[in-house]
Amino acid sequence: MPENTVYKGKVLVAGATGRTGQWVVKRLQHYGIPVRVFSREREKALRLFGESVEIFTGKIQSSVDIAHAVKGCEAVISALGSSSVTGESSPGDVDRDGVIRLADEAARVGVKKFGLVSSMAVTRWYHPLNLFAGVLLKKWEAEEHVRKVFSTGGRSYTIVRPGGLQDGEPLHHKLHVDVGDRLWSGWINRSDVAELLVEALWLEKAKNKTFEVINESEELQASLEHCYDTIS
Numbered sequence: 568m569p570e571n572t573v574y575k576g577k578v579l580v581a582g583a584t585g586r587t588g589q590w591v592v593k594r595l596q597h598y599g600i601p602v603r604v605f606s607r608e609r610e611k612a613l614r615l616f617g618e619s620v621e622i623f624t625g626k627i628q629s630s631v632d633i634a635h636a637v638k639g640c641e642a643v644i645s646a647l648g649s650s651s652v653t654g655e656s657s658p659g660d661v662d663r664d665g666v667i668r669l670a671d672e673a674a675r676v677g678v679k680k681f682g683l684v685s686s687m688a689v690t691r692w693y694h695p696l697n698l699f700a701g702v703l704l705k706k707w708e709a710e711e712h713v714r715k716v717f718s719t720g721g722r723s724y725t726i727v728r729p730g731g732l733q734d735g736e737p738l739h740h741k742l743h744v745d746v747g748d749r750l751w752s753g754w755i756n757r758s759d760v761a762e763l764l765v766e767a768l769w770l771e772k773a774k775n776k777t778f779e780v781i782n783e784s785e786e787l788q789a790s791l792e793h794c795y796d797t798i799s
């Protein structure tokens with residue numbers, strides 16, 4: 568692991584065992600940043616990450632479990648995502664209430680930064696994806712809460728609203744960013760979403776930003792820092 572020169576402090580990754588979350592862990596480790604993962608399934612986290620990260624097991628429905636996990640971390644990155652219409656993996660439980668609980672407990676113990684994977688089209692109540700238990704609306708409610716809680720008290724947030732997610736290596740695309748939820752289609756690698764949130768940890772210009780992002784063209788990138796230049 569390289570020496571950590573870019574960001575001091577431990578980062579808790581929620582949803583770390585997911586496809587984007589795994590990339591968040593990899594990119595944090597690439598920069599030598601200490602990682603703690605919060606997972607509902609210890610064996611899965613162990614299988615994926617071995618001993619290279621701290622593993623805190625718990626339920627996103629439990630404030631007690633979350634409070635334990637966030638304690639001692641400087642930042643939290645959430646790549647949580649629902650996978651069923653009802654029950655404990657539903658949009659209401661995960662995308663809204665899980666993220667809200669995470670933000671509240673993090674702020675309470677002094678976490679300074681919150682990074683969130685949201686989605687393009689979260690402001691569009693009429694979007695067909697809302698047929699899946701109102702998933703976009705739930706994400707929007709969580710976003711609003713994160714913006715409220717993490718824009719005061721020396722805290723900050725960065726919310727990434729990706730287009731369709733695909734797999735592939737990071738830093739292989741020039742990205743197109745926009746604000747105001749005006750994009751209708753486009754794809755982006757999960758690894759680049761992760762990279763954007765990891766770089767946001769140390770970039771002043773990434774503070775308190777919410778933005779949409781998709782691929783523009785295939786082109787190797789040295790970093791994604793410049794994506795934050797055009798976001799107002």
Ligand SMILES: NC(=O)c1ccc[n+]([C@@H]2O[C@H](COP(=O)([O-])OP(=O)(O)OC[C@H]3O[C@@H](n4cnc5c(N)ncnc54)[C@H](OP(=O)(O)O)[C@@H]3O)[C@@H](O)[C@H]2O)c1
Nearest residue numbers: 582583584585586587627647648655656685686730731732
């Ligand atoms: N798919 C797209 O095209 C697209 C587009 C825009 C935005 N997004 C959003 O981007 C985010 C990341 O997507 P992804 O494809 O990386 O998601 P993913 O692979 O499905 O990962 C989701 C993560 O959430 C966790 N999770 C789900 N239910 C949970 C629960 N009840 N308690 C605790 N953890 C729970 C999963 O844990 P386990 O590993 O334990 O299951 C996993 O770590 C999601 O919020 C998704 O909605 C997706």
